[in-house]
Amino acid sequence: MTRFRIALHIVPRRGILDPQGNAVSDALHSLGFPDVQDVRVGRFLTIDTTAENAEAAKQSARAMCEKLLANPVTEDFEIASVEVS
Amino acid sequence: MKFAIVRFPGSNCDEDALLAVTDGIGQEAVYCWHKEHDLQGADVVILPGGFSYGDYLRAGAIARFSPIMREVVAHANRGGLVLGICNGFQIACEAGLLPGALLRNASLRFVSEPVHIRVESIATPFTSSYHIGQTLQIPIAHGDGRYTADADTLARLEGEGQVVFRYVTADGRVTDGANPNGSGRNIAGIVNAAGNVLGMMPHPERALDARLGSVDGLPLFNSMLESFTAGASA
Numbered sequence: 600m601t602r603f604r605i606a607l608h609i610v611p612r613r614g615i616l617d618p619q620g621n622a623v624s625d626a627l628h629s630l631g632f633p634d635v636q637d638v639r640v641g642r643f644l645t646i647d648t649t650a651e652n653a654e655a656a657k658q659s660a661r662a663m664c665e666k667l668l669a670n671p672v673t674e675d676f677e678i679a680s681v682e683v684s
Numbered sequence: 685m686k687f688a689i690v691r692f693p694g695s696n697c698d699e700d701a702l703l704a705v706t707d708g709i710g711q712e713a714v715y716c717w718h719k720e721h722d723l724q725g726a727d728v729v730i731l732p733g734g735f736s737y738g739d740y741l742r743a744g745a746i747a748r749f750s751p752i753m754r755e756v757v758a759h760a761n762r763g764g765l766v767l768g769i770c771n772g773f774q775i776a777c778e779a780g781l782l783p784g785a786l787l788r789n790a791s792l793r794f795v796s797e798p799v800h801i802r803v804e805s806i807a808t809p810f811t812s813s814y815h816i817g818q819t820l821q822i823p824i825a826h827g828d829g830r831y832t833a834d835a836d837t838l839a840r841l842e843g844e845g846q847v848v849f850r851y852v853t854a855d856g857r858v859t860d861g862a863n864p865n866g867s868g869r870n871i872a873g874i875v876n877a878a879g880n881v882l883g884m885m886p887h888p889e890r891a892l893d894a895r896l897g898s899v900d901g902l903p904l905f906n907s908m909l910e911s912f913t914a915g916a917s918a
Contacts, residue, residue, distance in 0.1 A: 611787075615832060616866065618792050642741075667749075670742055670778070672785040673832055 600649040603656040604684035608677045609669045610641030644668065653681050685912045687713040688726030690756065690772075692747045697733035697769065697889065704889035705730075709905045718750035728765040728908055729756050731772025733825070733887060743786060743828045744774035753779055765809055765908055766881040770826055773873075773883030782876055782883045783841070784833030789826070790866025796825040798897060799864055801849040801872045801886055802856050808875050809911035810882045811848055813903035819856040820849075820900035822886035824864060829885040831867035831874075838868055849873035849884055 611617040619640035627635045646663070650656035660678050669676040687705045691698050698715065705713035714724050718736075723729060736747035747753070753775075760766045760781050768776035776782045789795060798821050803814040814820075833841070841847050849872040853862045863870045865885070873884030888901030 615787070616790060616830075618788060618790050618866075622792065667745065668741070670745070670785050672777075672783075672834070673787060 600651060602647065602649050602684045603653065603681055605646045605648065605656060605660045605681050606679040607644045607646065607660060607664065607668065608641060608679050609674050610639045612673055612675050615673055647684060656681050685711045685728070685909055686726045687711060687728045687730055688716045688723045689713055689730045689732055690716050690718060690752055692718045692734065692736035692750060694736045694738055695732050695734035697887065700889040701730045701732040701769070704892055704905055708892045708902055709909050711909065716752055718747065718752045720752050721755060723755050723759055727912055728767065729759055731766065731768040731775050733770030733772060736771055736775065739828070742778070743771060744778040747775045748779040757781065760881050763878065763880050767810065768883040769887055769889065770885055773885055774828065776881060776883045781881045782874060783837045784831055786828050787830045787832050788828050789830055794827040795864045798823045799886060800852050800854050800862065802852040804850055805845050805848050807845060808848060808879050808882065810904055810907050812910060813907040817856065819852060819854070821898045822888055822891045822900055824886045826885055829865040829867065831871040833868060841874055844877065846875050846877065847871055848875055848882060849886065
């Protein structure tokens, strides 16, 4: 078994109102970043785990997202990286 | 008639719920700690308000994996009544007992105030003592109450009469201004397809005494009692 560090992004699904994202977007506009088109505020998780290989770690991360970490009704998740740690 | 009030770490409306049952309608109520595996023979389960597990990750996301929730889901699947109030509504959605999810209020503010809701269905064991279209004054107190579901689910809820309560003005009109949290279609409470699980953000257990501003929550508890009595004598 190898130790891996998994990085996950979980964000509100497109089309679902994200008031935090809108507030941040408005703040960026008023701070002189008029080119900002859209902001979504989500969560970033790092998970240290052991697995047979990177693919197994990724599969495990996907199952974690589907079962607990992301709400399938309102959120999308992305496995940003799986690295040997 | 016996009620089980489930207590999670962070529940804070459990005592109000218990008093609503014992003092409000004179029935038996017991607490069930979330680590228990037994509903103690209860006829109705109440998932009370609060901040189970500190709302970590998402409101209700961790509570749904508490051992007692397996029994609550089994109770619901047998047709037993489940009432989820506020955090209990969030937990019921996370557990799949009800469709949709409760997201952060559109205002990003925690809102604690009396609101008006309209009874949209009396064909449920929770609302038979109201009349259709009746406007109630019931308090809310939440930061994550924006009911959200995809368009198909919303259409199905409306079509099947599963929308039970809607936020309205004092004179019963559905307006954006009367919507305290940005909920889709001003939804304040829904039942599942079978009609035995109700989730609602407003707190009927806090509206049982005129000295506290409203008694509009009492018929909800009476409805459950009447439906149980009717079922027992049928």
